[in-house]
Amino acid sequence: xxxxxxxxxxxxxxxxxxxxxxxxxxxxxxxxxxxxxxxxxxxxxxxxxxxxxxxxxxxxxxxxxxxxxxxxxxxxxxxxxxxxxxxxxxxxxxxxxxxxxxxxxxxxxxxxxxxxxxxxxxxxxxxxxxxxxxxxxxxxxxxxxxxxxxxxxxxxxxxxxxxxxxxxxxxxxxxxxxxxxxxxxxxxxxxxxxxxxxxxxxxxxxxxxxxxxxxxxxxxxxxxxxxxxxxxxxxxxxxxxxxxxxxxxxxxxxxxxxxxxxxxxxxxxxxxxxxxxxxxxxxxxxxxxxxxxxxxxxxxxxxxxxxxxxxxxxxxxxxxxxxxxxxxxxxxxxxxxxxxxxxxxxxxxxxxxxxxxxxxxxxxxxxxxxxxxxxxxxxxxxxxxxxxxxxxxxxxxxxxxxxxxxxxxxxx
Amino acid sequence: xxxxxxxxxxxxxxxxxxxxxxxxxxxxxxxxxxxxxxxxxxxxxxxxxxxxxxxxxxxxxxxxxxxxxxxxxxxxxxxxxxxxxxxxxxxxxxxxxxxxxxxxxxxxxxxxxxxxxxxxxxxxxxxxxxxxxxxxxxxxxxxxxxxxxxxxxxxxxxxxxxxxxxxxxxxxxxxxxxxxxxxxxxxxxxxxxxxxxxxxxxxxxxxxxxxxxxxxxxxxxxxxxxxxxxxxxxxxxxxxxxxxxxxxxxxxxxxxxxxxxxxxxxxxxxxxxxxxxxxxxxxxxxxxxxxxxxxxxxxxxxxxxxxxxxxxxxxxxxxxxxxxxxxxxxxxxxxxxxxxxxxxxxxxxxxxxxxxxxxxxxxxxxxxxxxxxxxxxxxxxxxxxxxxxxxxxxxxxxxxxxxxxxxxxxxx
Numbered sequence: 059x060x061x062x063x064x065x066x067x068x069x070x071x072x073x074x075x076x077x078x079x080x081x082x083x084x085x086x087x088x089x090x091x092x093x094x095x096x097x098x099x100x101x102x103x104x105x106x107x108x109x110x111x112x113x114x115x116x117x118x119x120x121x122x123x124x125x126x127x128x129x130x131x132x133x134x135x136x137x138x139x140x141x142x143x144x145x146x147x148x149x150x151x152x153x154x155x156x157x158x159x160x161x162x163x164x165x166x167x168x169x170x171x172x173x174x175x176x177x178x179x180x181x182x183x184x185x186x187x188x189x190x191x192x193x194x195x196x197x198x199x200x201x202x203x204x205x206x207x208x209x210x211x212x213x214x215x216x217x218x219x220x221x222x223x224x225x226x227x228x229x230x231x232x233x234x235x236x237x238x239x240x241x242x243x244x245x246x247x248x249x250x251x252x253x254x255x256x257x258x259x260x261x262x263x264x265x266x267x268x269x270x271x272x273x274x275x276x277x278x279x280x281x282x283x284x285x286x287x288x289x290x291x292x293x294x295x296x297x298x299x300x301x302x303x304x305x306x307x308x309x310x311x312x313x314x315x316x317x318x319x320x321x322x323x324x325x326x327x328x329x330x331x332x333x334x335x336x337x338x339x340x341x342x343x344x345x346x347x348x349x350x351x352x353x354x355x356x357x358x359x360x361x362x363x364x365x366x367x368x369x370x371x372x373x374x375x376x377x378x379x380x381x382x383x384x385x386x387x388x389x390x391x392x393x394x395x396x397x398x399x400x401x402x403x404x405x406x407x408x409x410x411x412x413x414x415x416x417x418x419x420x421x422x423x424x425x426x427x428x429x430x431x432x433x434x435x436x437x438x439x440x441x442x443x444x445x446x447x448x449x450x451x452x453x454x455x456x457x458x459x460x461x462x463x464x465x466x467x468x469x470x
Numbered sequence: 471x472x473x474x475x476x477x478x479x480x481x482x483x484x485x486x487x488x489x490x491x492x493x494x495x496x497x498x499x500x501x502x503x504x505x506x507x508x509x510x511x512x513x514x515x516x517x518x519x520x521x522x523x524x525x526x527x528x529x530x531x532x533x534x535x536x537x538x539x540x541x542x543x544x545x546x547x548x549x550x551x552x553x554x555x556x557x558x559x560x561x562x563x564x565x566x567x568x569x570x571x572x573x574x575x576x577x578x579x580x581x582x583x584x585x586x587x588x589x590x591x592x593x594x595x596x597x598x599x600x601x602x603x604x605x606x607x608x609x610x611x612x613x614x615x616x617x618x619x620x621x622x623x624x625x626x627x628x629x630x631x632x633x634x635x636x637x638x639x640x641x642x643x644x645x646x647x648x649x650x651x652x653x654x655x656x657x658x659x660x661x662x663x664x665x666x667x668x669x670x671x672x673x674x675x676x677x678x679x680x681x682x683x684x685x686x687x688x689x690x691x692x693x694x695x696x697x698x699x700x701x702x703x704x705x706x707x708x709x710x711x712x713x714x715x716x717x718x719x720x721x722x723x724x725x726x727x728x729x730x731x732x733x734x735x736x737x738x739x740x741x742x743x744x745x746x747x748x749x750x751x752x753x754x755x756x757x758x759x760x761x762x763x764x765x766x767x768x769x770x771x772x773x774x775x776x777x778x779x780x781x782x783x784x785x786x787x788x789x790x791x792x793x794x795x796x797x798x799x800x801x802x803x804x805x806x807x808x809x810x811x812x813x814x815x816x817x818x819x820x821x822x823x824x825x826x827x828x829x830x831x832x833x834x835x836x837x838x839x840x841x842x843x844x845x846x847x848x849x850x851x852x853x854x855x856x857x858x859x860x861x862x863x864x865x866x867x868x869x870x871x872x873x874x875x876x877x878x879x880x881x882x
Contacts, residue, residue, distance in 0.1 A: 099677050103695040117851075120683055155672025157683050173672060173781070175683045214850050222855065229881050230695025231854040234688035234783055238851060242677040260567025260585060265511050265654040271532055271569050271587045276646035283515040283642030369585070371646055399811050438626050439529075439650060442643040443634065469641050 075347040077453055078380060078416045084342050085356050085381055088363060089388040092250060092315065096243040102233050104289065105246035106391035111222040116212035117238055121176040123152070125207040128167040128189050128196055129180035132204040143190075143197035152177060167196045176208050183207035215239070225391060247391035250290040253314035254278045256297045257305060257321055257331065258369060263297055276439060277320040277367070277374045284378050287397065289390045290316075302330045309334055314362055316386055318378070321353075321369035331366050335359060343381075347453060348416045351377040363389075371439040376418040376448075398447065398467035403428050405464055409449070410457040417457075420445035421466060428464055445469065487759040489865055490792060490828045496754050497768050497793055500775060501800040504662060504727065508655040514645050516701065517658035518803030523634040528624035529650055533588040535564070537619040540579040540601050540608055541592035544616040555602075555609035564589060579608045588620050595619035627651070637803060659803035662702040665726035666690045668709045669717060669733055669743070670781060675709055688851060689732040689779070689786045696790050699809065701802045702728075714742045721746055726774055728798055730790070733765075733781035743778050747771060755793075759865060760828045763789040775801075783851040788830040788860075810859065810879035815840050820871045823863040832857035833878060840876055857881065 094108030123129065130146060138144040151169035152158040158168045162179035169191075170176065170183060181204045188200035215221055221239065222232055228244075236244055254277075261275045268274050275297060285292040295308045309317060309331070319331045332355050335341045339359035344366070346354050350373040355366030365382040367374045384394035406427035411417040420431045423446045430449075431441045447468040451457060458464060506520030535541065542558060550556040558579035564570040564586040574580060574591030581603075582588065582595060593616045600612035627633055633651065634644055640656075648656055666689075673687045680686050687709060697704040707720045721729060721743070731743045744767050747753045751771035756778070758766050762785040767778030777794040779786045796806035818839035823829040832843045835858045842861075843853045859880040863869055870876060 099691065100694060103698060115680065118685070119680055153672075154670060155684050173670075173685075214852050221852065227882065229855075230692045230699070231783070231787055231851060231881070233695055234692035234787075235851050235855050237676040237686050237688045237691045238680075238783075240679040240686055242679075258566060258585075260565075264649040267652040267654075268527065268531055268650075272567050273530070273585075274649050274652055276649045279511065279649045280642045280646035282512060283645055286515060287642070371643070371650075375643055375646075439643060439647050440626050440633065443641075443647050469643070470639065 075345045075352055075415075076343055077414075078346050078348050079453075081343045081346050081354075081356065081381060082384060085363070085385050086388060086394055088358060089385045089394075091391045092248040092389050094245045095248045097246055099233060099237055099242055099244055102228050102236065102244040102246060103230065105228055105244070105249075106289070107222055107224050107226045107228060108245045108247045108391070110220050110224050111236065111239070111241070113215045113217055113219050113221050113239055115240070116217045117215040118209050118211055118213060120211055122209050123170045123172055123174050123176055123183045123207060124209050125183050125185050126172050127170060127183045127185045127187075127207065128198070129158075129162060129170045129176050129183055130167045130198065130202070131162065131164065131180060132182035132202050132206065134165065135182070135184060135198050135201045138198045138201045140199045143199050145195045145197055148191060148194055148196045167198075169196075181205060181208065227392065250315045250386050250389040251293060251313060252281075252285045252290045252316045252318060252386060253293045253295050253308070253311075254281050254285075255295045255305070255308045255317060255319045255331075257300050257319065258297065259300050261297050276371045277369065280371060280375055281318055281320070281367075281378060284375070284383065285386065288383055288386045289392060290386045300330065302334065305330050306334050306338070309338065309359060309362075309364065315389055316382070317359075317362055317364045318367055318382055319364065320367040320374050331355075331364075332357075335364050335366070339364070346377075346381070346416075347414055348376070348380070348418065349411075350418065351380070354381060356381065372420075372442050375442055380416075380418070396467055398469065401447075401466050401468060402463050403466060405430070405458055405460050405462050408457060408459050409451060409464075411451040411455060413456055414453050416453050417451035419449050419451060420447075421449055422446050423466060423468075427460075428466055442469075487757045487764055487827075488755055489826075490758050490760050491865075493755045493758050493766075493768065493793060494796060497775070497797050498800060498806055500770060501797045501806075503803045504660040504801050506657045507660045509658055511645060511649055511654055511656055514640050514648065514656040514658060515642065517640055517656070517661075518701070519634055519636050519638045519640060520657045520659045520803070522632050522636050523648065523651070523653070525627045525629055525631050525633050525651055527652070528629045529627040530621050530623055530625065532623055534621050535582045535584055535586050535588055535595045535619060536621050537595050537597050538584050539582060539595045539597045539599075539619065540610070541570075541574060541582045541588050541595055542579050542610065542614070543574065543576065543592060544594035544614050544618065546577065547594070547596060547610050547613045550610045550613045552611045555611050557607050557609055560603060560606055560608045579610070581608075593617060593620065639804065662727045662798050662801040663705060663725060664693075664697045664702045664728045664730060664798060665705045665707050665720070665723075666693050666697075667707045667717070667720040667729060667731045667743075669712050669731065670709065671712050673709050688783045689781065692783060692787055693730055693732070693779075693790060696787070696795065697798065700795055700798045701804060702798045712742065714746065717742050718746050718750070721750065721771060721774075721776065727801055728794070729771075729774055729776045730779055730794055731776065732779040732786050743767075743776075744769075747776050747778070751776070758789075758793070758828075759826055760788070760792070760830065761823075762830065763792070766793060768793065784832070784854050787854055792828075792830070808879055810881070813859075813878045813880060814875055815878060817842070817870055817872050817874050817876055820869060821861070821863060821876075822869040823867060825868055826865050828865050829863035829869075831861050831863060832859075833861055834858050835878060835880075839872075840878055854881075 335357035747769035
């Protein structure tokens with residue numbers, strides 16, 4: 059092959075491609091965690107805590123039974139056995155939410171259920187299995203030491219204790235503990251608002267039937283799924299005609315923290331977005347050393363982060379995962395690292411790459427190991443559909459031979 | 471300790487506890503995948519496909535350029551070089567969605583963008599890098615073989631090809647490919663409707679401030695998070711007083727596929743739910759050989775699966791994950807297996823268990839290995855909050871010594 063020659067400026071490729079790691083660094087430098095907002099408890103699942111949660115009161119807040127049985131004075135059970143039960147007077151019961159209203163006197167017992175308040179004067183609970191009621195009395199067949207089966211106030215959580223730390227992504231049990239503490243509204247990091255701008259005169263909106271030479275937009279659909287996965291809110295700006303003023307308007311409309319612009323399938327002369335970003339703000343990345351996805355860009359317009367994603371669906375997916383995703387996750391208080399589950403397995407076939415370029419290789423996990431799928435044709439969306447995940451060949455590697463153990467990022 | 475003695479029937483413990491594996495089997499026998507429903511494309515993310523998806527048309531549907539450049543007759547470029555370019559007449563352009571309307575004649579070239587239709591008469595695309603326009607002509611500096619940079623119809627997907635199989639949980643790129651195929655409504659498995667019935671006179675609804683001897687419900691909040699994780703829809707029946715007729719009504723109200731009943735914190739005399747299930751349907755499981763969570767039950771009332779979950783939050787969480795979760799996931803078309811990411815690591819401290827019982831042990835993952843947290847006190851919700859995940863000690867094991875490699879199910 060001869061050397062590439064100069065071409066019409068509108069169609070030239072990227073002559074200089076930035077390393078992905080450097081682009082990622084430039085991007086993450088611009089990302090700060092968004093502000094907090096208060097959401098109702100039940101809406102807090104999966105959200106990121108914006109502040110430490112400190113218990114205003116202890117849990118439990120009162121002495122409570124940890125077993126079904128009888129509240130007693132422990133010392134009065136000493137010496138009890140199956141052959142020599144000790145008889146106590148059964149004076150009442152304590153149920154959850156319905157305490158025995160008085161103090162326990164000497165020689166008395168109160169029937170008690172798990173979670174019910176232990177009456178004053180009692181200091182232990184005899185399990186129901188070791189007692190039997192008869193004629194207004196209860197026979198105790200086992201001695202119990204003081205404090206047995208009694209949960210002390212603060213046993214689980216002490217007042218003033220930090221229960222959950224800022225930055226925690228709330229799991230079901232975390233929201234449960236917030237509920238126990240009486241918290242009704244939870245301070246969480248606001249969800250990043252991500253506008254999706256799809257350009258391309260050949261595109262029909264998702265849900266359409268393709269006709270003649272027009273194809274149906276897949277990128278906005280893919281991006282919506284990824285944005286939701288990353289805890290952000292997608293806003294569809296619709297399909298914007300490849301006209302300068304239309305794209306400029308979609309970029310300048312207020313309300314977004316991040317804008318993702320994806321081309322039709324073209325990265326050539328119809329590519330207005332990079333010029334607009336450069337004019338209205340700063341175009342910091344344009345062209346990355348990655349395959350696929352080299353025509354990826356990043357810039358800022360005011361406070362808004364703008365990503366220029368390739369029009370090819372697989373390139374769009376890969377560029378999102380490696381560059382836009384980290385930014386969106388960090389804005390939302392999550393880790394910028396890839397959220398995929400990882401698995402290590404040996405390569406069933408070699409992967410070739412070139413020095414200086416990051417390769418995003420779709421793979422299948424089979425019994426024979428990790429099988430790379432055809433890497434040519436970034437438009438082959440089915441390669442990502444057929445794949446179980448991807449491996450990343452770093453720029454300092456020319457690839458790996460069969461048998462090399464690699465790390466697979468699983469799509470699921 | 472003496473032998474347990476008989477106790478009041480209302481308060482007796484479970485004398486016979488079913489093995490968890492057997493209970494799980496009985497439960498899963500009752501679970502069939504729910505019917506299909508059609509949802510709009512954009513609502514299909516994460517849903518389970520109910521039917522195979524077969525392509526009605528090929529993708530691409532027309533011959534399209536895979537590169538920016540010039541559509542040519544390949545044979546006319548043979549012999550071209552940087553020193554000896556071949557000149558072709560530039561007769562027009564083909565853009566995505568805007569084809570060059572005519573056939574390419576001998577000696578002609580058409581400027582073409584990635585994704586644009588390749589004109590009849592042309593059979594290859596010369597990359598823009600290897601061509602230069604001048605004076606209505608284009609100089610070609612590299613020969614191309616026929617079909618170069620031309621995607622043939624059906625290259626990605628052939629008409630009639632099965633693109634996605636029933637049972638697939640749809641990933642972002644899967645929904646993207648459905649969009650490309652022109653599918654507007656997607657047949658997915660209906661989401662299981664799961665009613666949460668919380669009983670307990672001591673309970674205040676989530677979002678309340680605890681007062682005196684009343685505590686705030688955490689279980690319904692935890693269950694809501696778990697149900698959403700498992701792809702089902704939660705319906706809150708509210709906090710139902712511990713009265714037979716109230717609980718019976720909450721169980722008989724139509725509309726649910728699954729009902730989860732969770733006690734206040736009691737499993738004793740106030741426990742109406744098992745009796746109601748036994749009377750109105752079949753109580754198939756009552757008491758399982760598991761720690762925590764032994765007071766777990768399962769039955770069917772009509773077509774509805776009813777789970778009786780312990781009132782203690784951690785027990786409730788564990789019983790959901792091991793018994794209710796598998797059923798809900800299978801109804802929704804997912805795998806009944808635990809959805810948690812798994813990691814293998816050595817135990818930093820020993821875990822003791824007893825034969826015949828499954829232990830659900832909350833653990834932390836530290837640099838020293840897997841650290842089991844206190845397993846006593848199922849009500850200690852913070853143990854599940856502090857934990858990174860859990861390990862399961864099977865019934866045939868008395869536990870493991872420090873250093874044993876174990877599988878941790880991660881909560882996140």
